[in-house]
Amino acid sequence: MPSLTRSELADLNVFTAVCRRKSFRLAAAELGVSTSAVSHAIRGLEERLGVKLLNRSSRSVAPTEAGLALVEHLETGFNFINSALARLEQYRESPVGRLRINIPRDASRLLFGPILAQYTAAYPKVQLEITVEDKLVDIVSSGYDAGVRYGESVPRDMIAMPLTKKLKWVIVASPDYLRRRGRPNTPADLLNHDCVRMRIGDEVIYKWELGNGSNACQLDVPGSLTVNETDMVIDAALGGVGLAYCLELYAQPFIARGELEVVMPEWATLGEPIVMYYPSRRQVHPGLKQLTEMIRNRNLK
Helix, strand or coil: CCCCCHHHHHHHHHHHHHHHHCCHHHHHHHHCCCHHHHHHHHHHHHHHHCCCCEEECCCCEEECHHHHHHHHHHHHHHHHHHHHHHHHHHHCCCCCEEEEEEECHHHHHHHHHHHHHHHHHHCCCEEEEEEECCCCCCCCCCCCCEEEEEHHHCCCCEEEEECCCCEEEEEEECHHHHHHHCCCCCHHHHHHCCEEEEECCCCCECCEEECCHHHCEEECCCCCEEECCHHHHHHHHHCCCCEEEEEHHHHHHHHHCCCCEEECHHHCEEECCEEEEEECCCCCCCCHHHHHHHHHHHHCC
């Protein structure tokens, strides 16, 4: 069996990235090279093999029948290689390599922001790449090593590790708003208030989850303002726009300063923790174990 050169292996890796991302541009971003370099690699690979591997148009990229047959075997092979390399971590003093993670905005502020300086100082040989977006993505097809989401949204075929305890969700408002509009006492009262609504990652309006056990309910609250991230929810509440629903952890600094007050505390809800997850068929990526432990040590005390 003939051995492969370094450039041939690199071109095959480029090909698998293009198939996975279905885009020359996205594959280039994942690999850290230019789009023209990706195009050159694919063209050279097809010329050497004498087979067309990709059908490309101005809008899409898709593997040919031959390309599909090739990429299925390549994915298996590269997974074995990655697993073998990951096993070497036990022999290293410190993790090495690129670690790509997809996380939601809440996790970026609450969990990752506070430990980034500590992590990068402790593991300088890890190239940490974090994408912040609330939309749930397929971390495997998108080329991520791991993802972070609220527990109930993680696919069942993933390994999930809690980064936090169960999280409390509360309703908050500014003292000014409560003076003007009064204080609601029951879920039904919320229907007569201005509420800051939130559009979540899958583009639906989030229904407020209130209470626990047999008293639990979901409410589609009214409100003239809808936003899609927590910082704006908090800003609107601070400005007296209306009642806001958020993680108590997120609002705690403002509650401590008296800028926000918890409303209807008996209707606060305990929700799933935030978890780190990754494919069950892979070895834990270099640096991921240390990152997970660092976050857990800060948030599970």
